[in-house]
Amino acid sequence: MSMLLQESSAMRERLMHLLAGVLPEAWVGTGVVIGMSLLKATAIVLVIQIGMLYATWLERKLIGRMQDRLGPNRIGKFGLLVPFADMIKILTKEDITPRDAHSWVYNLGAILILPPALVGFAVVAFSSTLIAADLSVGLLFFFAIASTAVIPIFMAGWGSRNKFALIGAMRAVAQIVSYEIPQVLSLVGVLLLAGTLSMNQLVGSQGPLPAPGAEGAVLPGVWYIFLQPIAFVIFLLATTAEIERTPFDLPEAESEIIAGYHTEYSGIKFGMFYLALYFATIAAAAVTAMIFLGGWQPPVPAFLIPESGPITDFMYNSGWLWMTIKTVFLVMVFMWFRGTLPRLRADQMMAFCWKILVPLSLANLLVTGLLANLLAPLASPMAYLGAFVVANAILLGITLWAVRRWRERGSSGDFVFEVQPAAAPSGVGGGD
């Protein structure tokens, strides 16, 4: 893949020569920038599109197998041409727009749902040199873009002029904004240890291979899933809720609220929501792999890799292979959740977020801050590993004990897990 980097500088030279003949002198620089960006953007969109098509195939096969059936196997060998059949079907379906739908809000909702999922791929590092835009605020950029996905969802629900679509959209918005909090809070612990928001540097700090342009030692040198297992679990669950997959897919569940905010869409406009879901799944898996599973770092600890030789070269130059394996693994984990877990009720979902995940991520942050301060003088990955594993185990133990005490005490009305009679909540703004 370092060949790709050399080829890209060769491509840049040729583009510069090409444009020098066409544009006036002062514009050649801008032209080269725009040209290279267009090439990179097109490459990303095409590759991710193919990835997404086969993610739909994988989902249907995997969930089929989990349900003890085969999944599609008629179209192409093993059903491999199913995504193309799906594409043709969606493109040729009639677009049934409700008569009363608000004209441009309805259409804009369907159009704008896709860009946030795609633009997030700008900061995904497929390999140590294959990152489209190594922004110094890459992590924050990714979550900022993901947050803007809320607006088209609400536009879709409101513009459809359908009571159930509106309720579904409001529930979806409440769910997405609520789960953003544990998602970003759990990452603060990782940031404390890494000291950088740049995605490439974040992956590089998980050792043994430093990112290009890194100064200083590679610390902490272990994958963050080992240093921050609780943060990993919180992040995984919150991300599953963000992309609205089961068990958090109440807003779009067919048996609950017809299809929620995309009830009134058919054909390609519905296809946009479907595409956005899969793009978001792949982006979420890629980002989780980068932050917690060490992205393009090889999966063996540093002391097992010999100093030099063919194995070393293979391990260090196949960043794209490790990244792909980790991303596909996480995508399959998301599909595994879908095939195994039942859906959460809306109140269970919100209580789980605000009453369990947010306090837990704050506690995790405090513990990590304390430990990072104490461990700063030592510079060994093993010390970090040991201390954090112990601290996380203690934190997890305390949390489980606290939840069990909460259930046993039987306090009124605050439960996540019990089936409540429809009692009114006690005075918000009332006489308390």
Next chain:
Amino acid sequence: MNEQWAFVAILTLLAISVPLIAIGLAKVLRPKRPGTIKQSTYECGLETVGETWVQFKVQYYLFAIIFVLFDVETVFLYPWAVAYGKLGLFALVEMFIFLGILLVGLVYAWRKGALEWV
């Protein structure tokens, strides 16, 4: 560095044009047979009754407000976390106090019932 942000801008434009191209392509390929009943609002086969844009419950607003609070808190936490290696114990204690104040806010909202789902 400017080049990276230029790339983001171009990717955004491309990403907005992808759905436009797809919808345009579908417009060419699909049949067009509008009908009165087909285009009425879907409610599992029933007729809709009453206002469509219903008044929504205040609970959604409360969740949004609490979200804004914690999001602003996160915005303050991120620069602190990134610069943590270069700051001393003082920064840690200061941030603990900040988080403590917000934790009190969360507990208050919890006890007042603002986190209950209607």
